[in-house]
Amino acid sequence: MATRTLIVVSILIALGSASAADSKNNPADELVGVINQNRTAHKSSTLADNPGLACLALQYIKAYDGNCDDVAGSDAKKPAETAFAETFAPNCGVEVSTLGQISGRLLACQSKYAEPAEAFSNVLFENGKSLSILYNKNHTEVGVGIQGTDGGGPYFWCVLFSSGNPNTSFQLQGGTAIKQRPGCYSGTNDPCSAATRSRLSSSLTVTGFSLLALVVASIFVN
Ligand SMILES: *[C@@H]1O[C@H](CO)[C@@H](O)[C@H](O)[C@H]1NC(C)=O
Numbered sequence: 001m002a003t004r005t006l007i008v009v010s011i012l013i014a015l016g017s018a019s020a021a022d023s024k025n026n027p028a029d030e031l032v033g034v035i036n037q038n039r040t041a042h043k044s045s046t047l048a049d050n051p052g053l054a055c056l057a058l059q060y061i062k063a064y065d066g067n068c069d070d071v072a073g074s075d076a077k078k079p080a081e082t083a084f085a086e087t088f089a090p091n092c093g094v095e096v097s098t099l100g101q102i103s104g105r106l107l108a109c110q111s112k113y114a115e116p117a118e119a120f121s122n123v124l125f126e127n128g129k130s131l132s133i134l135y136n137k138n139h140t141e142v143g144v145g146i147q148g149t150d151g152g153g154p155y156f157w158c159v160l161f162s163s164g165n166p167n168t169s170f171q172l173q174g175g176t177a178i179k180q181r182p183g184c185y186s187g188t189n190d191p192c193s194a195a196t197r198s199r200l201s202s203s204l205t206v207t208g209f210s211l212l213a214l215v216v217a218s219i220f221v222n
């Protein structure tokens with residue numbers, strides 16, 4: 001009996017270190033992959049992953065300052081449209097003159113981390129309204145930002161769609177975005193430090209505290 005317990009414990013440790021090793025990947029890039037797979041299956045075009053747009057998505061999240069309650073519901077807040085040009089773009093090093101039209105946006109927040117495929121189907125695109133945003137024919141490009149604040153949550157996902165020309169919109173001064181920490185954004189192949197923490201804490205949540213991890217998912221759709 002004692003041996004069996006030990007084996008179970010070491011399997012759990014092995015699983016834990018496997019997921020830590022995985023975390024070199026960028027979950028924001030993975031989420032763009034899931035979005036494009038799903039769009040392609042629905043005969044919609046593949047969207048370009050634009051790092052300038054994605055950096056703005058992470059800035060959009062940062063405007064909420066970790067406050068999940070501000071994302072949806074009667075007290076929902078929304079950054080001013082002028083924030084794109086006045087704060088988000090300068091913080092990212094995106095040239096303001098190249099800002100494209102935002103053709104759709106989704107923002108979600110919950111207390112528990114979700115892997116990209118799960119975030120896609122259970123957090124972001126679980127209802128008809130957000131699916132109609134996903135399949136909108138006007139989109140040509142996408143950018144994803146993900147953030148889990150220090151201490152393991154709440155976790156924020158922001159997907160910005162644009163109808164701009166991927167070759168010329170959301171251009172980065174000097175070709176690379178100004179680094180944003182904590183958090184990840186797509187289009188950079190940049191390993192994401194926040195994801196390391198979130199994956200570790202998510203496996204702890206799964207093994208130990210799944211009943212306590214009350215989901216407070218909320219979605220703001222525009
Ligand atoms: C696309 O995503 C939606 C929402 O999660 C899901 O219902 C649908 O089955 C997916 N389609 C494919 C082909 O994976």
Ligand SMILES: *[C@@H]1O[C@H](CO)[C@@H](O)[C@H](O)[C@H]1NC(C)=O
Nearest residue numbers: 101103135136137138139163
């Ligand atoms: C696509 O863009 C056109 C022009 O801006 C707009 O009139 C139309 O409503 C958009 N279509 C969708 C599905 O959002």
Ligand SMILES: *[C@@H]1O[C@H](CO)[C@@H](O)[C@H](O)[C@H]1NC(C)=O
Nearest residue numbers: 048140163164165166167168
């Ligand atoms: C973007 O650039 C590529 C390669 O130069 C070109 O093939 C493509 O047509 C351009 N796309 C648009 C929308 O201008």
